[in-house]
Amino acid sequence: MTTTVLIADDQALVRSGLRAIIESEPGLAVVGEAADGAGAVEAVRRLRPDVALMDIRMPHLDGVAATRALLGSRTPPPTRVLILTTFHLDEYVTEALRAGASGFLLKDATADQLVEAVRVIASGEAMLSPAVTRRLLDRMADDRPEADGRELRDLLSPREVDVLLMVARGSSNAEIGAALQLAESTVKSHVQSILGKLGVRDRLQAAVAAYDSGLVRPRNRWAGPGRGGSGG
Structure with missing residues (x-):
């Protein structure tokens, strides 16, 4: 079965690069793009992709607000959200995880890591980057x-x-x-x-x-x- 992906990033060049990587892989297909958080919410609800690559920092709605709007609704779409971030411990990433994101990926990741991340998130069978994820979860636990x-x-x-x-x-x-x-x-x-x-x-x-x-x-x-x- 084909895993469908939506790319949400405010930089056209980044979206093009991500699309090229994903569409070069068998079993993966990009079904849409969005240039801001509000557009991402609308596109995910309309297209219902398996995975949404969501940039953490976007205009109108950032990745956290967009994730919360999608997954916190009464009837959330089946889409799993993969957050794209520049920093290992970006404070916004912890809020995205609490909002329901299924994982995160650093923007300096390799093409292979991106493809693996999409497949892992789509399967729901494992967490991404366990060591870094635990550091984020430790930070979240400090708040409780x-x-x-x-x-x-x-x-x-x-x-x-x-x-x-x-x-x-x-x-x-x-x-x-x-x-x-x-x-x-x-x-x-x-x-x-x-x-x-x-x-x-x-x-x-x-x-x-x-x-x-x-x-x-x-x-x-x-x-x-x-x-x-x-x-x-």
């Missing part, structure tokens, strides 16, 4: 010093807590299965259950919820004694 993770520990089964902790560290299903001695299919079932219980669309948003809730603390695995163990 009073949270202790109790709400998520009460919501999830002990085994789901174990899985979510590893998702929040950027682990793949195979890595989680090996660490917890579970079949990869079982891990996938746990992940889907976690997404459903948390009401989120993908693994990155589950990780955001884990950090925001205090289940994961900056630079530490646990917020405190948990319920994890051999259950579930």
Whole structure:
């Protein structure tokens, strides 16, 4: 199946470059472009692409506001948003993640990294740049010093807590299965259950919820004694 992509950036040259890279790859197709955030919102709602490449800094609506407008609506489109940014720790990126973006990509990334990012975001199976993503999530968690993770520990089964902790560290299903001695299919079932219980669309948003809730603390695995163990 073809993965459809919409490109939103206020620089025509950047849009042309991104289009050329994406359209050179089998199974990827650019279905539209937008030069500002308002145009991106309209185009995504009309075209419903699988992935929207969203520049963080655009006129009229920036990437954060556009993402929030799309994914915070009563009937959000199925589109997953990939934020394009110049800086590893741009403060706007953390707000975009909270608004529902599925990941981010630095603008100095290679063509191969861009293609991989689009495919990963479309699949919803993994987070991008785990080390950098964790740094962003640590920064987000610093904004929630009073949270202790109790709400998520009460919501999830002990085994789901174990899985979510590893998702929040950027682990793949195979890595989680090996660490917890579970079949990869079982891990996938746990992940889907976690997404459903948390009401989120993908693994990155589950990780955001884990950090925001205090289940994961900056630079530490646990917020405190948990319920994890051999259950579930």
